[in-house]
Amino acid sequence: MEELSGKNVSYEKDEKGLIVERMRETTSFLLEDAINARENRNKYFQKGLAYLQNNSIMGIINEKKMRFHWNINFYIDMFGKCNANCQFCINRVNFTRDDISDTEFIRKLDHAIKKTRFLDPSIQIVGGEPTIRPERLFAIIDLIKKYGLRKPIIGTNGSGIIDYDILDYVEPVIDHLNISRHHFIDFESDRLMGFSNPLDNSRLIGIMNKHPVAKKIRLNCCLLKNYIDSYEKIIEYIDWALGIGIKNICFSTLSKLPENYIYQKDFIKQSEYYAIDFGGIMDAVKENSHFDFIKFHTGSHCMYEVWNYNHAGTSCPIVFATSDNNYARMLDNLDDLIELLVFHSDGTLAGSWNKNCKILYIDSSST
Ligand code: SF4
Numbered sequence: 001m002e003e004l005s006g007k008n009v010s011y012e013k014d015e016k017g018l019i020v021e022r023m024r025e026t027t028s029f030l031l032e033d034a035i036n037a038r039e040n041r042n043k044y045f046q047k048g049l050a051y052l053q054n055n056s057i058m059g060i061i062n063e064k065k066m067r068f069h070w071n072i073n074f075y076i077d078m079f080g081k082c083n084a085n086c087q088f089c090i091n092r093v094n095f096t097r098d099d100i101s102d103t104e105f106i107r108k109l110d111h112a113i114k115k116t117r118f119l120d121p122s123i124q125i126v127g128g129e130p131t132i133r134p135e136r137l138f139a140i141i142d143l144i145k146k147y148g149l150r151k152p153i154i155g156t157n158g159s160g161i162i163d164y165d166i167l168d169y170v171e172p173v174i175d176h177l178n179i180s181r182h183h184f185i186d187f188e189s190d191r192l193m194g195f196s197n198p199l200d201n202s203r204l205i206g207i208m209n210k211h212p213v214a215k216k217i218r219l220n221c222c223l224l225k226n227y228i229d230s231y232e233k234i235i236e237y238i239d240w241a242l243g244i245g246i247k248n249i250c251f252s253t254l255s256k257l258p259e260n261y262i263y264q265k266d267f268i269k270q271s272e273y274y275a276i277d278f279g280g281i282m283d284a285v286k287e288n289s290h291f292d293f294i295k296f297h298t299g300s301h302c303m304y305e306v307w308n309y310n311h312a313g314t315s316c317p318i319v320f321a322t323s324d325n326n327y328a329r330m331l332d333n334l335d336d337l338i339e340l341l342v343f344h345s346d347g348t349l350a351g352s353w354n355k356n357c358k359i360l361y362i363d364s365s366s367t
Helices: 016-026 031-039 041-054 102-119 134-147 164-170 186-193 201-210 212-216 231-243 265-274 278-287 325-332
Strands: 002-005 010-013 057-061 064-077 122-126 150-156 176-180 217-223 249-253 291-298 302-311 314-323 337-343 348-350 359-362
Touching (some): 031 041, 031 291, 041 291, 057 102, 102 337, 102 348, 134 164, 176 212, 201 212, 231 249, 231 302, 278 314
Parallel strands (some): 064 122, 122 150, 217 249, 249 314
Antiparallel strands (some): 002 010, 057 064, 291 302, 302 314, 337 348
């Protein structure tokens, strides 16, 4: 056993080899498992939860002993506001996403990072739209560099990355730039996101041709009724993306959402309206010779299938993801089990997307 300790933290974890062995338990290379999981989500999400519990590492934050995901994500909810207006935005929650000054935000984030560094978390910067506050984004990038944090990813609607100063600053540090692109036609993409996105296809092609960030771009496409909602549309999307040089694509369903939780009622309704038949799409993927199954992974409320797409001499791994936040909500009741870390926009560090749940640390001093 390995043990580390710091001012307010300590942890112990199994030898690395053992953890790697255990990691395989929820990753299957059998198509049969992926198919079974589509039909029996409950069983597989339970499996993901059991895995999380059995492979957690112990840690103490502010004198409270808890179990943490051994490969935990630290989400930085950088800013509550966005210039887009997607009807299915997951930020439509019923608690306020308060903002604080940049100085205060960065000071609190610095403290939160120090408290959780023993977990060696990977980093995801999300929002709101991170690129509409470049000064704050740059200060976060500086912290990532200062602490040598692992696998930083930025999630963006792409509107701000037409500014090459932003790209030049973030590119050397980040692992991936995840761009939400829910349709390959500008008009449809704008209609869905409720704004005229400055990152239209021609500017995206410009970035792909001119900027080193090109090789780090991943497109996230939500599968939504009347937009990308069928096998044929998925193929059109992939061919468009490959045509402009993007070889990293994730298609995901909107998550199923629990009622009487943190989500606004109209958002729940919108999510139900846009829901598509994931199983039907995956059946078509299976039947088509362009796709070869690679692997399947289940977490406590998300599942991923990875397939290889081959066509006209090009090949590219494609991720299909589906999730159910009813299961994420159950985790909120397991007080000492922390699957993810969320640094909320008001400076609260919590073990949940619910700002008022599993609070790990609040720095109440202000600048
Ligand atoms: S771009 Fe993202 S954060 Fe902005 S409204 Fe759409 S889903 Fe929400």
